Protein backbone atom coordinates (compact mmCIF):
# COMPACT_ATOMS: atom_id res chain seq x y z
CA UNK A 1 0.00 0.00 0.00
CA UNK A 2 1.57 3.34 -1.01
CA UNK A 3 1.77 5.72 1.95
CA UNK A 4 3.32 8.91 3.25
CA UNK A 5 5.53 9.03 6.33
CA UNK A 6 5.05 12.30 8.23
CA UNK A 7 6.84 11.61 11.53
CA UNK A 8 10.40 10.35 11.21
CA UNK A 9 13.39 11.86 13.02
CA UNK A 10 16.29 11.23 10.69
CA UNK A 11 18.72 10.94 13.63
CA UNK A 12 16.41 8.21 14.94
CA UNK A 13 16.96 6.17 11.78
CA UNK A 14 20.68 5.81 12.53
CA UNK A 15 21.19 2.07 12.97
CA UNK A 16 23.88 0.82 15.41
CA UNK A 17 25.93 -0.56 12.48
CA UNK A 18 26.06 2.92 10.91
CA UNK A 19 26.86 4.53 14.28
CA UNK A 20 29.90 2.23 14.63
CA UNK A 21 31.00 2.74 11.00
CA UNK A 22 30.83 6.54 11.35
CA UNK A 23 32.50 6.50 14.77
CA UNK A 24 35.41 4.59 13.20
CA UNK A 25 35.73 6.76 10.10
CA UNK A 26 35.42 10.01 12.12
CA UNK A 27 37.55 8.96 15.10
CA UNK A 28 34.70 9.57 17.56
CA UNK A 29 34.71 7.57 20.80
CA UNK A 30 31.45 5.88 21.85
CA UNK A 31 30.58 4.42 25.23
CA UNK A 32 29.76 0.92 23.90
CA UNK A 33 32.19 -1.77 22.76
CA UNK A 34 29.99 -3.42 20.10
CA UNK A 35 26.87 -3.10 17.99
CA UNK A 36 25.25 -5.78 20.19
CA UNK A 37 26.10 -3.95 23.40
CA UNK A 38 24.68 -0.72 22.01
CA UNK A 39 21.49 -2.44 20.85
CA UNK A 40 21.09 -3.98 24.30
CA UNK A 41 21.04 -0.49 25.80
CA UNK A 42 17.83 0.21 23.83
CA UNK A 43 15.51 -0.51 26.75
CA UNK A 44 13.60 2.64 27.64
CA UNK A 45 11.28 3.59 30.49
CA UNK A 46 10.08 6.95 29.14
CA UNK A 47 10.87 9.64 26.55
CA UNK A 48 13.88 11.09 28.43
CA UNK A 49 15.60 7.71 28.85
CA UNK A 50 15.44 7.36 25.05
CA UNK A 51 16.54 10.92 24.28
CA UNK A 52 19.75 10.52 26.32
CA UNK A 53 20.93 7.62 24.14
CA UNK A 54 19.53 9.15 20.90
CA UNK A 55 21.62 12.33 21.34
CA UNK A 56 24.70 10.21 22.18
CA UNK A 57 24.23 8.22 18.94
CA UNK A 58 24.02 11.42 16.89
CA UNK A 59 27.47 12.50 18.13
CA UNK A 60 29.17 10.45 15.37
CA UNK A 61 27.73 12.75 12.65
CA UNK A 62 30.33 15.30 11.58
CA UNK A 63 30.58 15.68 7.80
CA UNK A 64 28.12 16.41 5.01
CA UNK A 65 28.60 12.85 3.76
CA UNK A 66 27.55 11.47 7.17
CA UNK A 67 24.24 13.34 7.03
CA UNK A 68 23.75 12.23 3.45
CA UNK A 69 24.48 8.58 4.21
CA UNK A 70 22.13 8.54 7.21
CA UNK A 71 19.26 9.99 5.17
CA UNK A 72 19.99 7.75 2.19
CA UNK A 73 19.87 4.61 4.36
CA UNK A 74 16.47 5.70 5.68
CA UNK A 75 15.12 6.55 2.22
CA UNK A 76 16.12 3.17 0.80
CA UNK A 77 14.43 1.46 3.74
CA UNK A 78 11.32 3.63 3.37
CA UNK A 79 11.10 2.84 -0.36
CA UNK A 80 11.18 -0.88 0.47
CA UNK A 81 8.06 -0.30 2.63
CA UNK A 82 6.31 1.53 -0.24
CA UNK A 83 6.66 4.94 1.40
CA UNK A 84 6.36 7.21 -1.65
CA UNK A 85 6.40 10.51 0.22
CA UNK A 86 8.39 11.40 3.37
CA UNK A 87 8.52 14.59 5.43
CA UNK A 88 11.68 14.17 7.48
CA UNK A 89 12.46 15.83 10.82
CA UNK A 90 16.00 16.85 11.68
CA UNK A 91 17.42 18.33 14.90
CA UNK A 92 20.09 20.89 13.89
CA UNK A 93 20.81 22.05 17.46
CA UNK A 94 22.08 18.55 18.31
CA UNK A 95 24.79 19.14 15.72
CA UNK A 96 25.48 22.87 15.80
CA UNK A 97 26.04 22.62 19.57
CA UNK A 98 28.97 20.27 18.74
CA UNK A 99 30.45 22.74 16.28
CA UNK A 100 28.96 21.25 13.10
CA UNK A 101 27.94 23.93 10.63
CA UNK A 102 24.24 24.31 9.74
CA UNK A 103 25.14 24.06 6.03
CA UNK A 104 26.84 20.70 6.56
CA UNK A 105 23.66 19.32 8.15
CA UNK A 106 21.13 20.70 5.67
CA UNK A 107 23.15 20.21 2.49
CA UNK A 108 23.94 16.58 3.36
CA UNK A 109 20.31 15.71 4.14
CA UNK A 110 18.96 17.65 1.17
CA UNK A 111 21.28 15.94 -1.32
CA UNK A 112 19.92 12.55 -0.20
CA UNK A 113 16.35 13.84 -0.68
CA UNK A 114 17.12 15.00 -4.23
CA UNK A 115 18.72 11.62 -5.06
CA UNK A 116 15.75 9.75 -3.58
CA UNK A 117 13.39 11.32 -6.10
CA UNK A 118 15.62 10.37 -9.05
CA UNK A 119 16.76 6.92 -7.94
CA UNK A 120 13.98 5.58 -5.68
CA UNK A 121 10.91 7.52 -6.80
CA UNK A 122 10.47 8.74 -3.22
CA UNK A 123 9.43 12.35 -2.79
CA UNK A 124 11.25 13.59 0.34
CA UNK A 125 11.41 16.95 2.09
CA UNK A 126 12.82 18.30 5.36
CA UNK A 127 11.28 19.80 8.50
CA UNK A 128 13.63 21.58 10.91
CA UNK A 129 12.81 20.81 14.57
CA UNK A 130 13.61 23.05 17.52
CA UNK A 131 14.66 21.29 20.74
CA UNK A 132 12.13 22.32 23.37
CA UNK A 133 14.43 21.66 26.35
CA UNK A 134 16.56 24.58 25.08
CA UNK A 135 15.53 28.24 25.20
CA UNK A 136 13.42 30.11 22.66
CA UNK A 137 16.40 32.41 22.08
CA UNK A 138 18.43 29.36 21.04
CA UNK A 139 15.62 28.41 18.64
CA UNK A 140 15.57 31.95 17.18
CA UNK A 141 19.34 31.80 16.67
CA UNK A 142 18.98 28.39 15.00
CA UNK A 143 16.33 29.77 12.63
CA UNK A 144 18.68 32.62 11.74
CA UNK A 145 21.48 30.14 10.95
CA UNK A 146 19.10 28.09 8.75
CA UNK A 147 17.72 30.99 6.70
CA UNK A 148 20.46 30.84 4.02
CA UNK A 149 19.09 27.32 3.31
CA UNK A 150 15.39 28.32 3.39
CA UNK A 151 14.74 26.63 0.02
CA UNK A 152 15.92 23.27 1.39
CA UNK A 153 13.32 22.78 4.13
CA UNK A 154 9.54 23.12 4.04
CA UNK A 155 8.64 23.66 7.67
CA UNK A 156 9.53 23.64 11.35
CA UNK A 157 8.59 21.40 14.26
CA UNK A 158 9.14 21.07 17.99
CA UNK A 159 10.59 17.98 19.67
CA UNK A 160 12.68 16.63 22.60
CA UNK A 161 11.63 16.59 26.31
CA UNK A 162 7.95 17.53 26.40
CA UNK A 163 6.79 17.78 30.02
CA UNK A 164 7.75 21.17 31.50
CA UNK A 165 8.35 22.67 28.04
CA UNK A 166 4.89 23.66 26.74
CA UNK A 167 4.41 24.82 23.14
CA UNK A 168 3.75 28.43 24.19
CA UNK A 169 7.42 28.70 25.26
CA UNK A 170 8.08 28.96 21.48
CA UNK A 171 5.33 31.43 20.52
CA UNK A 172 7.67 34.08 19.05
CA UNK A 173 9.80 31.77 16.93
CA UNK A 174 6.76 29.98 15.49
CA UNK A 175 5.15 33.35 14.70
CA UNK A 176 8.29 34.30 12.82
CA UNK A 177 8.32 31.00 10.92
CA UNK A 178 4.66 31.48 9.98
CA UNK A 179 5.59 34.87 8.53
CA UNK A 180 8.26 33.16 6.44
CA UNK A 181 5.67 30.83 4.91
CA UNK A 182 7.04 27.72 6.60
CA UNK A 183 4.73 24.83 7.47
CA UNK A 184 4.27 24.38 11.23
CA UNK A 185 4.00 21.18 13.27
CA UNK A 186 4.78 20.31 16.91
CA UNK A 187 5.05 17.27 19.14
CA UNK A 188 2.28 17.52 21.74
CA UNK A 189 0.37 15.05 23.85
CA UNK A 190 2.99 12.30 23.62
CA UNK A 191 3.63 12.28 27.38
CA UNK A 192 2.36 15.82 28.00
CA UNK A 193 -1.25 16.81 28.80
CA UNK A 194 -4.07 17.74 26.39
CA UNK A 195 -3.41 21.39 27.37
CA UNK A 196 -0.20 21.22 25.29
CA UNK A 197 -2.20 20.11 22.23
CA UNK A 198 -4.54 23.07 22.71
CA UNK A 199 -1.67 25.58 22.89
CA UNK A 200 0.16 23.96 19.95
CA UNK A 201 -3.03 24.65 17.94
CA UNK A 202 -4.10 28.01 19.37
CA UNK A 203 -0.76 29.68 20.19
CA UNK A 204 1.70 28.13 17.71
CA UNK A 205 -1.02 27.61 15.05
CA UNK A 206 0.40 24.29 13.91
CA UNK A 207 -1.12 22.40 10.98
CA UNK A 208 -0.53 18.90 12.43
CA UNK A 209 0.09 17.44 15.88
CA UNK A 210 2.92 14.92 16.28
CA UNK A 211 1.76 12.05 18.52
CA UNK A 212 -1.28 13.68 20.21
CA UNK A 213 -2.36 10.37 21.75
CA UNK A 214 -3.14 12.00 25.13
CA UNK A 215 -5.97 13.90 23.38
CA UNK A 216 -8.46 11.10 24.16
CA UNK A 217 -8.44 12.37 27.78
CA UNK A 218 -10.20 15.60 26.69
CA UNK A 219 -13.55 15.21 24.86
CA UNK A 220 -13.64 18.90 23.83
CA UNK A 221 -10.19 18.54 22.27
CA UNK A 222 -11.27 15.38 20.42
CA UNK A 223 -14.17 17.35 18.97
CA UNK A 224 -11.88 20.19 17.87
CA UNK A 225 -9.38 17.81 16.21
CA UNK A 226 -12.16 15.98 14.36
CA UNK A 227 -13.98 19.12 13.25
CA UNK A 228 -10.86 20.87 11.96
CA UNK A 229 -9.40 17.64 10.48
CA UNK A 230 -6.13 18.27 12.37
CA UNK A 231 -3.94 15.27 11.60
CA UNK A 232 -2.19 13.34 14.37
CA UNK A 233 1.05 11.66 13.34
CA UNK A 234 0.83 8.64 15.63
CA UNK A 235 3.81 6.32 16.21
CA UNK A 236 2.60 3.05 17.79
CA UNK A 237 5.92 1.22 18.27
CA UNK A 238 7.45 4.39 19.71
CA UNK A 239 4.56 4.68 22.18
CA UNK A 240 5.07 1.04 23.15
CA UNK A 241 8.86 1.31 23.61
CA UNK A 242 8.59 4.57 25.60
CA UNK A 243 5.88 3.06 27.84
CA UNK A 244 3.15 5.51 26.80
CA UNK A 245 0.92 2.41 26.58
CA UNK A 246 1.75 -0.78 28.52
CA UNK A 247 1.00 -3.00 25.51
CA UNK A 248 0.30 -2.40 21.83
CA UNK A 249 -3.18 -3.89 22.37
CA UNK A 250 -3.87 -0.95 24.72
CA UNK A 251 -3.02 1.66 22.06
CA UNK A 252 -5.83 4.14 21.30
CA UNK A 253 -5.28 4.37 17.51
CA UNK A 254 -8.66 2.71 16.87
CA UNK A 255 -10.42 5.11 19.24
CA UNK A 256 -8.81 8.05 17.39
CA UNK A 257 -9.84 6.76 13.96
CA UNK A 258 -13.34 5.77 15.03
CA UNK A 259 -13.84 9.27 16.52
CA UNK A 260 -13.22 10.65 13.03
CA UNK A 261 -9.74 12.03 13.67
CA UNK A 262 -7.20 12.18 10.84
CA UNK A 263 -4.72 9.82 12.51
CA UNK A 264 -1.74 8.44 10.61
CA UNK A 265 0.83 5.72 11.41
CA UNK A 266 4.54 6.56 11.40
CA UNK A 267 7.85 5.17 12.67
CA UNK A 268 9.30 8.10 14.74
CA UNK A 269 12.80 6.68 15.49
CA UNK A 270 12.80 3.30 13.74
CA UNK A 271 16.40 2.33 14.56
CA UNK A 272 15.57 2.61 18.27
CA UNK A 273 11.96 1.41 18.44
CA UNK A 274 12.16 -1.83 16.49
CA UNK A 275 10.48 -1.11 13.21
CA UNK A 276 10.05 0.98 10.08
CA UNK A 277 6.65 1.80 8.53
CA UNK A 278 5.40 -1.66 7.56
CA UNK A 279 6.43 -3.09 10.93
CA UNK A 280 4.42 -0.33 12.64
CA UNK A 281 1.40 -1.19 10.50
CA UNK A 282 1.58 -4.99 10.82
CA UNK A 283 2.26 -5.08 14.58
CA UNK A 284 -0.43 -2.48 15.30
CA UNK A 285 -3.03 -4.24 13.15
CA UNK A 286 -2.21 -7.62 14.73
CA UNK A 287 -2.48 -6.22 18.26
CA UNK A 288 -5.53 -3.97 17.96
CA UNK A 289 -7.73 -5.67 15.37
CA UNK A 290 -7.88 -2.74 12.98
CA UNK A 291 -9.63 -3.62 9.70
CA UNK A 292 -8.84 -3.21 5.99
CA UNK A 293 -11.08 -0.12 5.99
CA UNK A 294 -8.87 1.38 8.71
CA UNK A 295 -5.77 0.59 6.63
CA UNK A 296 -7.19 2.45 3.65
CA UNK A 297 -8.18 5.38 5.89
CA UNK A 298 -4.69 5.55 7.43
CA UNK A 299 -3.00 5.65 4.02
CA UNK A 300 -5.49 8.25 2.74
CA UNK A 301 -5.00 10.35 5.88
CA UNK A 302 -1.22 10.28 5.38
CA UNK A 303 -1.49 11.88 1.94
CA UNK A 304 -4.30 14.28 2.89
CA UNK A 305 -2.25 15.50 5.89
CA UNK A 306 1.00 15.81 3.94
CA UNK A 307 2.37 19.09 2.63
CA UNK A 308 2.57 17.78 -0.93
CA UNK A 309 0.70 19.33 -3.88
CA UNK A 310 -2.93 18.61 -4.72
CA UNK A 311 -2.06 16.56 -7.83
CA UNK A 312 0.13 14.15 -5.81
CA UNK A 313 -2.61 13.82 -3.17
CA UNK A 314 -5.14 12.97 -5.90
CA UNK A 315 -2.83 10.37 -7.43
CA UNK A 316 -2.75 8.36 -4.22
CA UNK A 317 -6.17 8.89 -2.62
Ligand code: HPA
Nearest residue numbers: 009159160161187268269
Ligand atom coordinates in the same frame (compact mmCIF):
# COMPACT_ATOMS: atom_id res chain seq x y z
N1 HPA B 1 9.42 12.82 21.05
C1 HPA B 1 10.11 13.93 21.30
N2 HPA B 1 11.31 14.17 20.78
C2 HPA B 1 11.84 13.27 19.96
C3 HPA B 1 11.18 12.09 19.67
C4 HPA B 1 9.90 11.88 20.22
O1 HPA B 1 9.21 10.86 20.00
N3 HPA B 1 12.00 11.41 18.83
C5 HPA B 1 13.09 12.15 18.62
N4 HPA B 1 13.00 13.29 19.32
Ligand code: ZN
Nearest residue numbers: 009159210268
Ligand atom coordinates in the same frame (compact mmCIF):
# COMPACT_ATOMS: atom_id res chain seq x y z
ZN1 ZN C 1 8.84 12.23 17.26
